[in-house]
Amino acid sequence: MLKKKAQDPVESGVRVPDTSNTGRNDAQTGEVHVESFRTRARHQIQFTAVAFILLFAIMSISFCRYAVVNKRELFGNGYNKRFQLLEKRNRRGSVISGDGETLAYSDDNNDRYYPFGEDFCHTVGFYINGGGGIEKFFEYEMLSSDISFKSRIKYDEEFSLYPGNDVYLTLNTKLQQYACEALRGGDYRGAVVITEPSTGKILAMVSMPGFEPEEVEATWEYLRTDESRAPLVNRATQGIYPPGSTFKIVDCIELLQEDPDALDTFSYNCEDGTYTFNDESIHRFDYQHHGEQDLAAAFANSCNSAFAELVTQKLDENRFRSTLKKLMFDKSLPYGMPYSESHSQLLEEGEISTHNLMQVAIGQGTTGVSPLHMNMITMAVANDGVLMRPYMVDSVRTAEDQVLKNYSPRQAATLFDGSVAKNLRSLMWGVTHIDSENGIYGTASEFNYSQNYIAFGKTGTAEFGDGEDSHGWFTGFTVDAEDGREGKPELCITVLVENSGAGSDKAVPIARQILDRWYEEY
Known part of the structure; x- marks a missing residue:
């Protein structure tokens, strides 16, 4: 009885797996999984970092916007140390009418005076008890002093307060x-x-x-x-x-x-x-x-x-x-x-x-x-x-008449x-x-x-x-x-x-x- 010749797998069309490199392939597969994990982790870290940076940027922009929009309220807050410092270092600036009359000014003790009294009480306003009018809304400008360095030396030598910036109005004293x-x-x-x-x-x-703006503190409860x-x-x-x-x-x-x-x-x-x-x-x-x-x-x-x-x-x-x-x-x-x-x-x-x-x-x-x-x-x-x-408000000027803001x-x-x-x-x-x-x-x-x-x-x-x-x-x-x-x-x-x-x-x-x-x- 004749023995049947064994058929070549290739010739028979049957695919025989190659097991000669099985160990090496398993190692490569493991390396691929590790690299994929590292890539995902790196992407997650990058995403978290970008999100954190964006969140921080949004918070910073919001804070800056709030500070700009509400700078006058923040400045006038009693807890603001800068406000208190400026009050001790600078003499509050004056309010000047459109025809050159002084409507409000301070002496060297920072006591405030209003030469026209009641006539400008709502426009010029007052600065105590929360303030009102120009006195309140331009307080930052008037308590700031932008005089020259040379002038500062002079005031330092005299142990005097720096003069604050002045606010010039469009109001005419005669018409008022x-x-x-x-x-x-x-x-x-x-x-x-x-x-x-x-x-x-x-x-x-x-x-x-x-x-009477000079009597606001004394008459506050009544007012x-x-x-x-x-x-x-x-x-x-x-x-x-x-x-x-x-x-x-x-x-x-x-x-x-x-x-x-x-x-x-x-x-x-x-x-x-x-x-x-x-x-x-x-x-x-x-x-x-x-x-x-x-x-x-x-x-x-x-x-x-x-x-x-x-x-x-x-x-x-x-x-x-x-x-x-x-x-x-x-x-x-x-x-x-x-x-x-x-x-x-x-x-x-x-x-x-x-x-x-x-x-x-x-x-x-x-x-x-x-x-x-x-x-x-x-x-x-x-x-x-x-x-x-x-x-x-027409302009804000230094005590040396330099225009800081012009309206x-x-x-x-x-x-x-x-x-x-x-x-x-x-x-x-x-x-x-x-x-x-x-x-x-x-x-x-x-x-x-x-x-x-x-x-x-x-x-x-x-x-x-x-x-x-x-x-x-x-x-x-x-x-x-x-x-x-x-x-x-x-x-x-x-x-x-x-x-x-x-x-x-x-x-x-x-x-x-x-x-x-x-x-x-x-």
């Missing part, structure tokens, strides 16, 4: 005093804001009642707890009041944007002083009827019925909301000192009722505005729709088109004049007899509480009489008088008293 005297003369509570519309410089800012007078509140920036008929400026801004020809096309027949729509009625406080009116007459007469119809039936509600936001209602203002935000009832959530919409039209209801904000809107009218950022005029925003501003200017002229041929008897026609300047403006009577009391408003601007109606606006003035009745009763005479004195003397 005129405003103080006008309010104080009638023992009024209220505010006056006067600005230069082409630059945004604040020339005067007064709030009454005030206080802090006197809720009825609230003398520590700067009513010009922090007081929020219903704007009354000054809000009709805002109504007209929206109307003139929707209908540029409204000066010619608008008409309203005020038959009995009352307007009724959707079973809701509104009327002028004295029920006066004006008859047939165009826009100029309705604005000059401050006809509530005409503007109630305008807002409830003619204006686009959504566009009006957008305009209010652009005019900075329920938004922050371009102003670097403390202030309260204004509010419009139209911007509240939900559908607005006819009654409330009528209240919006005449600046009543829950709509509220500060005198500063109303002045800013008026500035834009005077400046072709462009709002310049209102500012009070120059800066445009904040274009609030509306120049053509709208031009038409508004025409409307505001009618408020301050008498034009019997066209049926215009402005509510501020007392200005009709001003000799040295031409006034443009709007009055407001703002009811509050149960409607028995009213705040009086006037806001407007002036041009030099020699330049005529088309002249460049020079001053923008806003006056608010609490519990004073109609705007024409107290606010207009106060505004005229201030402006008359200024134009007679300057």
Whole structure:
């Protein structure tokens, strides 16, 4: 019997594993696993390191940002050793007005003096008990001294304190005093804001009642707890009041944007002083009827019925909301000192009722505005729709008069088109004049007899509480009489008088008293 020949594995197609290098392959596999573990560990370490570095960077940036944003608060903190050191080494710098008068200064004992007393109490402020005004918000600058090294040697030899840096303001002492005297003369509570519309410089800012800044420490408890007078509140920036008929400026801004020809096309027949729509009625406080009116007459007469119809039936509600936001209602203002935000009832959530919409039209209801904000809107009218950022600090300088910081005029925003501003200017002229041929008897026609300047403006009577009391408003601007109606606006003035009745009763005479004195003397 023949034996079968063994078949070659290769020939048979059967794969026979090669076991000759098995030990070496196992070693290589182990090395691969170790290297893979090392790679993963290295990646994890790198990831952790990067994450830690990023976290540290974020924390550092956040800390630096907080320190920059809140540097004044951090500096003024009683636990800040640097603050205490500067107080011992430097004499607090002075506050100087725009016309070169010293408003606050310290002696060699760092005792603080305020030559103008109550007149600048809210603007210049005070520095004890937490401070206020310029004294608080520029404390770091005034307690720092940037005099030359040579001067430091001189003061060291005399064992004297280094003089701190001085803060120069835009405020004019004469205008400020005129405003103080006008309010104080009638023992009024209220505010006056006067600005230069082409630059945004604040020339005067007064709030009454005030206080004596040199006596703050002695009278602190009284000042802090006197809720009825609230003398520590700067009513010009922090007081929020219903704007009354000054809000009709805002109504007209929206109307003139929707209908540029409204000066010619608008008409309203005020038959009995009352307007009724959707079973809701509104009327002028004295029920006066004006008859047939165009826009100029309705604005000059401050006809509530005409503007109630305008807002409830003619204006686009959504566009009006957008305009209010652009005019900075329920938004922050371009102003670097403390202030309260204004509010419009139209911007509240939900559908607005006819009654409330009528209240919006005449600046009543829950709509509220500060005198500063109303002045800013008026500035834009005077400046072709462009709002310049209102500012009070002109510069910070060393005791050797070297400029460290300079605050120059800066445009904040274009609030509306120049053509709208031009038409508004025409409307505001009618408020301050008498034009019997066209049926215009402005509510501020007392200005009709001003000799040295031409006034443009709007009055407001703002009811509050149960409607028995009213705040009086006037806001407007002036041009030099020699330049005529088309002249460049020079001053923008806003006056608010609490519990004073109609705007024409107290606010207009106060505004005229201030402006008359200024134009007679300057």
